[in-house]
Each structure stands twice: as C-alpha cells, then as structure tokens.
Amino acid sequence: MKIVILGAGYGGLRTAMNLEKLLRAHQMTDTVITLIDQNPYHQLIQELHHTATDGSDSRAAIYEIDQLIRGRQIEFICGRVEAILPGEQAVVLNDGQRISYERLVIGLGSITDFHGVPGAPEHTLPLRTYNDAVAIRDHVIAQFKAASEMRDAKEQRLALTTAIIGGGYTGCQLAGEFAVWVDRLCRDTGAPRSEVRIALLDRHDVLLHQFGRWANDVAERVLDRQRVSIYLNIDVEAVEPQLLRVSGNRVLRAGTIIWAAGVRAPDLIAQAGLPTDKMGRARVDRYLRVEDREDIFVLGDCAAIPAGLGDETVPATASYAMRQGEHLAEALFDEIQGRAARAYQPLKLGELVSLGPDDGVGTPLGMPVTGYTIQLLKKGIEQFYRSSITSF
Ligand SMILES: Cc1cc2nc3c(=O)[nH]c(=O)nc-3n(C[C@H](O)[C@H](O)[C@H](O)COP(=O)(O)OP(=O)(O)OC[C@H]3O[C@@H](n4cnc5c(N)ncnc54)[C@H](O)[C@@H]3O)c2cc1C
Secondary structure (H helix, E strand, C coil), X not given: CEEEEECCCHHHHHHHHHHHHXXXXXXXXXXXXXXXXCXXXXXXXXXXXXXXXXXXCHHHHEEEHHHHCCCXXXXXXXXXXXXXXXXXXXXXXXXXXXXXXXXXXXXXXXXXXXCCCCCHHHHCEECCCHHHHHHXXXXXXXXXXXXXXXXXXXXXXXXXXXXXXXXXXXXHHHHHHHHHHHHHHHHHHCCCHHHCEEEEECCCCCCCCCXXXXXXXXXXXXXXXXXXXXXXXXXXXXXXXXXXXXXXXXXXXXXXXXXXXXXXXXXXXXXXXXXXCCCCCEEECCCCEECCCCCEEECHHHEEXXXXXXXXXXXXXXXXXXXXXXXXXXXXXXXXXXXXXXXXXXXXXXXXXXXXXXXXXXXXXXXXXXXXXXXXXXXXXXXXXXXXXXXX
C-alpha cells in the first residue's frame, strides 16, 4: 500500500513514525510511507513564544526531519503541496511533481486568520511558524537598538511599544515571556526600560476565554504584575504602519504589532472539494476519515473532528494532534492487516498555558491549577515529546 502523509507537524510526523515502527516490528515491507513537508524541519510550535523572545538558541524549536527519520523506512520529500486531487488519488507539489497515493493523511496544520481586518496581513507580525517567531525576535531587537540611539522621547516610546492582538493561548504565552525578555533586552541594547510598553488586546471581555473567568483573573493578575497593559472588549478594525484603529474610534500606536488572534485551515482543503466547516477544516468522522471517502484521513488543526454527540469539535492543540497521529498509525496498520478500524476517542488531558517563565494557568486532568506547577508540567511534557521524536 502507498501511504502519503502531508505535513510533518505534531500529527503527521507521529503518524509516520508510529506506523513505520509497527510495520518494522511485524517485518512488513510492502507498505511505502511518504512524508511531505514544505520545510526540511519539524517545528515545536508550542515553544515558539520562547523562540520569539530569546536570542540565545532559536534552533531549539526545530529538528531536521532527515535526522529524525534516519534509518527508518520513511521517504521524506521537502516540497510545498499546491493541490490535492482526490479524484485522481494524487497531490501536486510546487515543483510540478505529482505524487500518487492509495491512502492520504492530511496534517497540514493551520494558517494565520486575519479575519479580513484591513492592513493586518501587511502591517502585523503573526506568530504561527518558526520563521514568524524569528521575524518577531529580529524586529523587536532592531526596534530596541534603534530606540537606544533616539533623542526624541515620543519616537523612543513608539519604538519600544509592542501591541499583541489576541489574548488567547498564543497571545498570553507570548506576553508573559515578552515581559521578562524586555528587561534583558534593555540591558543589552541600552534602551530605557521606563519607556517600554506592552499592550495585550482582546475582543472578548476576558483573556483565555476558552477557560472561563477564573483563568482570566489569574492571567490578568500575573500579566499585570509583569507590567503588561490589558485591553479587553477591543475590536481591531484596521491596521496601518505602526498604528491600530480600534473600536470606539480610538487609535493605538506601536513600533511592533503582533497578530495572535486566530488561525484557520489552509485553503488547499476546500480547494480539493473536501467538505469543510466555517474555519475551512475538513469534516471527518470518528475514524478521522473524510465523509464518503475511504482513502483520505485528516488530523490536527486542519480537521473538524466531532468531540461528542453535539456540534462540538475536538480542540486544535498539539497534544490532540499527536494522539490523533498515534490513532491513525494504528488504524492504518489495522487496515493493512485486514482488521476493522476502531473509532478515535478524544482523551481530555487538559490544557496548560504559561505566563512567563515562572507562572501559568491550566486544567491538567480537568483540574484548575495555577502557578509554577504549570511550568513544571509543561517542561516535563515538552521534554517527553522531544525524547519521543528523537529516540523512536
Ligand atoms: C504560538 C503557538 C503556541 C501554541 N502553544 C500550544 C501549547 O502550548 N500546547 C498545545 O497543545 N498546543 C499549542 N498550540 C497549538 C498547536 O501548535 C497546534 O494545535 C499543532 O501544531 C497542530 O498540529 P498539526 O499536526 O495539525 O499541525 P502543525 O504542527 O502545524 O504541522 C503542520 C505541518 O504542515 C506543514 N505544511 C503546511 N502547509 C503545507 C503545504 N502546503 N505543503 C507542505 N507542507 C505544509 C507545515 O510546515 C507543518 O510542518 C500553539 C500554537 C501556536 C501558534
């Protein structure tokens, strides 16, 4: 069987690795696994807030895919998928290559959703990929260096003001890390700490709205202590160079504007004619299979997976994507062996949000937890993840 996996992210890489391991253990050599990614590296996206705010070892958040799969029966192609052709059981890459498949796994993650806000794609820095994180870090360092040489106080304050749009997971984690980083950045560049401003904006009346008010209260308290100014119930209506137009005819000026206000699935999925939800994610059944298609599976951020009996879908997080990858590897292996597939059961292990290096808030195993415990749990999980991909 020829299995093609699109995307070597949390879900796709896990599918490839676990399936290869199962096939190897059973000495089955007639299945070909092809893994395709636009980058030669696997990104630890959940650690990008460190990359964006830490100049010391930015490559800690990426692993070369060739190295990870060395000696394994996985063919890796570094290329950008331009089209999925379900009718022809093939995908087309940016160099014109056509790759055919018998089973296709789509794990292409998500892209930044600017929600149609004029000027946002041109004048904000998103945080979704490794390259985005490096661009944010380089931009901020340049702003601080420039500010240290400015004589005009107003200009200096503009250069040292950072606005983070989006007070969810990504925005809160970034704000917490950013607030600590600027102390060091001021020492290194000579920029005045007194002129540094960090603003975190959200359209909801709470931060981390997925968690409820208790988490907002913790996040507000921690971030406020770190001198992050929080603006809630604020809608960003337009973005211009170094300027935000927000609801109530107000204007906010900032030398750095970061967009952390949402993601959606890549357009490729809808363009392939697959059924999608309003975020462009492929609708799949409990077997992670696209409706009416036996040969296409979708997982992670680009899949709308039923969470239960109602309309609710499984959250888009790395931990879910990874477990969906584990499930798909077993499901594909069962199919190769002629066994009936089992349905995917989402396992609620809870979410963890860091708020700077020493604090956090989350729901491990469904329990509300705050403080350094979150950091310990997060570091433990990250370490476990790293060793799971480097020693598979
Ligand atoms: C800043 C940030 C922080 C986060 N923090 C956390 C956290 O703390 N905990 C948590 O659980 N989740 C976190 N998330 C969410 C988590 O990162 C995602 O849910 C997870 O990455 C989804 O995994 P995936 O396999 O679906 O996609 P990804 O891991 O995004 O992988 C998709 C892969 O597809 C590749 N790709 C995309 N398009 C193409 C194309 N056209 N051709 C070829 N290759 C392509 C990409 O290069 C990438 O390697 C965070 C997200 C962000 C943005």
